[in-house]
Amino acid sequence: MTKRTICRGGLLLLAAGAVCTAGLAAPQNADPTNLTADRLTYDTRTGVVTAEGGVHVDQGTGNIEGARATYNTKTQEGTIEGNVRVQREDMNLSCDRLLAAGQEHWQASGSVHMAKAGRTFTGPLVDYYPAQDDHIVASSGGTITSPDGTLSADHLEGWLKQSRFTGIGNAHVTNPARDLEGGGDRMDYYGNDPRPYVELDGNAWVYQGNNTARSNHMTVYLADDGTAVTQ
Incomplete structure (x- = not known):
């Protein structure tokens, strides 16, 4: 036996x-x-x-x-x-x-809730590679929440130590503190840059207050006074 x-x-x-x-x-x-x-x-x-x-x-x-x-x-x-x-x-x-x-x-799979480095991930599935700058891949989509707001998409990938994230498919970003919301087919967020910004591609849009901007490609910075600056 x-x-x-x-x-x-x-x-x-x-x-x-x-x-x-x-x-x-x-x-x-x-x-x-x-x-x-x-x-x-x-x-x-x-x-x-x-x-x-x-x-x-x-x-x-x-x-x-x-x-x-x-x-x-x-x-x-x-x-x-x-x-x-x-x-x-x-x-x-x-x-x-x-x-x-x-x-x-x-x-991790099934009602995943992961909190690390001041951020929280929720979604159905996530692959985590701790030796690769805390690399996460959420092939089934999900939401990343931080004190700055939320990032969500059908496919999410990011490096927590670099504060760098990519969302593909129904990409959506919010920043309630600055009354900012945006989205597109794809987004790339760079949080560790001296001047953090997000790039939006494909049917890109940004709302802030009563102001709206739309384009196929937008780079959104936050000015010192909290307003959105698009390029």
Whole structure:
């Protein structure tokens, strides 16, 4: 029989490390890992570790919880599902299912709510690459919210550390503090520029107060007094 219940010793440590790698993407030789679950199993034939029921993992200041977690020791791919909650450094994530392919690629799906670097992403699906300037790809669309306003589109991609975002399809941007709203077929937002701006392409439009501007291509800056400056 190759499928065994994990009860103590090295296999328990294997399970804890596996689930933590899948969810927290922690590097080797990091803080000790603690895992609790109602049931742990290890299939020696397939190399799959399974934790079920009240899964909770702590490592350093990070933690993760869910209803069920699996990790394949051969492929280094793990999943956690069922009311998933993750806290890691300055990131908080909730979703229905989280897949981790090694330590550099996560995929969250199902009612995703991700908060990091002062911004919040909500949508049905997001791929996250922490080593690539916190690169996110939302192929099914979503909304990014920050103190400056919101960005939404049918397809969203961005680099959180660069405050740079691209939206394709029904792109929409708002800045309530300046009574500004705009959109187009595509938008590119550059938040870390000394003078932040957004480029709108394809049926581009901008509203501010009672003023309206339309063009096939617009670059929108914010003047010092908060008014929109288009080019």
